[in-house]
Amino acid sequence: MKICLTCSHGGHLTEILQLMDAFEGNDIFFITYEGARSSELTRKYTMKNLGKKPLRFLLSVPKVFGILLREKPDIIISTGSEIAIPVFYAAKVLRIKTMFIESLCRVEEPSLTGKILYPVSDVFLVQWKQLLFKFGRKAQYWGNVL
Amino acid sequence: MEAVTLQIREKSPVLGECALIFVTVGSHYQGFDRLVKKMDEIAGKIDEKVIMQIGNTKYKPVNAEYFEFAEYSKIQKLNSDARIIVSHAGVGSILTAFEQKTHLIIFPRLKRYNEVVDDHQLQIAKELAENPNVTVVNDVEGLEEALKIDFSFVEGSNGNRLVPSLKKYIFSIS
Numbered sequence: 001m002k003i004c005l006t007c008s009h010g011g012h013l014t015e016i017l018q019l020m021d022a023f024e025g026n027d028i029f030f031i032t033y034e035g036a037r038s039s040e041l042t043r044k045y046t047m048k049n050l051g052k053k054p055l056r057f058l059l060s061v062p063k064v065f066g067i068l069l070r071e072k073p074d075i076i077i078s079t080g081s082e083i084a085i086p087v088f089y090a091a092k093v094l095r096i097k098t099m100f101i102e103s104l105c106r107v108e109e110p111s112l113t114g115k116i117l118y119p120v121s122d123v124f125l126v127q128w129k130q131l132l133f134k135f136g137r138k139a140q141y142w143g144n145v146l
Numbered sequence: 147m148e149a150v151t152l153q154i155r156e157k158s159p160v161l162g163e164c165a166l167i168f169v170t171v172g173s174h175y176q177g178f179d180r181l182v183k184k185m186d187e188i189a190g191k192i193d194e195k196v197i198m199q200i201g202n203t204k205y206k207p208v209n210a211e212y213f214e215f216a217e218y219s220k221i222q223k224l225n226s227d228a229r230i231i232v233s234h235a236g237v238g239s240i241l242t243a244f245e246q247k248t249h250l251i252i253f254p255r256l257k258r259y260n261e262v263v264d265d266h267q268l269q270i271a272k273e274l275a276e277n278p279n280v281t282v283v284n285d286v287e288g289l290e291e292a293l294k295i296d297f298s299f300v301e302g303s304n305g306n307r308l309v310p311s312l313k314k315y316i317f318s319i320s
Binding site for chain 1: 172173174177200208214215216217218219221226235238245256264266267269271273306308309310312313315319320
């Protein structure tokens with residue numbers, strides 16, 4: 001199976017790297033930001049930090065479509081930050097399964113990315129039970145990375 | 147609850163071996179002057195070596211070695227070599243400290259000082275306050291006192307329960 005992992009290049013990446021044992025034996029590639037942290041990943045596509053720059057967001061859309069059409073992953077998994085937004089919406093159009101994992105740092109309040117991606121995620125996980133009540137019925141708690 | 151075994155690591159400042167304090171503020175785009183300034187001041191007063199990862203902080207330390215960002219392997223090595231880590235309440239920094247089995251002093255970023263976009267760091271700090279490998283400090287004046295403690299790392303207080311559930315799911319859709 002081919003798994004696409006998408007997240008920003010800092011703590012969200014550290015978090016997803018804690019989960020690698022679960023993906024063992026599958027073909028894995030990353031979509032992440034350029035940075036010192038992500039420079040050590042082997043199979044990756046990088047882009048400039050989207051932050052809150054609307055123009056960069058728009059420009060990232062064709063790039064993301066290109067990557068997903070070329071790679072055709074079976075599932076896309078993200079631990080967050082805004083990079084997941086163009087990727088998940090493109091995945092929706094291309095009918096690729098998605099899983100969003102709200103970051104461990106989100107204890108009582110959803111992240112903005114989480115709120116935006118909740119409607120388009122096939123599987124939506126939170127890492128603290130008290131966060132379940134802030135989302136709809138789709139949200140699930142399967143434990144956390146601690 | 148599994149039994150917790152107490153492991154004393156040879157990182158004691160008393161022994162003088164690898165007496166290093168590693169300060170880290172992660173990759174967040176806002177700076178963290180409050181922590182870097184205070185730790186720089188403390189570094190000028192103590193014998194222990196202090197190395198700081200300052201990220202996007204404007205203030206540059208004068209009493210301690212520092213760098214802005216580094217590849218993960220270097221960060222992991224500093225986490226492992228340090229007697230203690232002083233960190234913002236960022237999940238990446240917290241997970242790396244746990245992975246390298248080093249006690250961690252957490253000093254949360256606050257929105258009111260423009261250190262972070264919202265106060266979620268306070269929430270994670272509160273959740274981790276009971277963890278034996280974490281000391282939460284909320285006031286800069288408390289940092290110096292916290293550093294005097296001779297910490298040891300308690301094994302088995304964390305367990306990654308998300309991995310087995312994820313593994314099962316991935317297997318089910320394969």
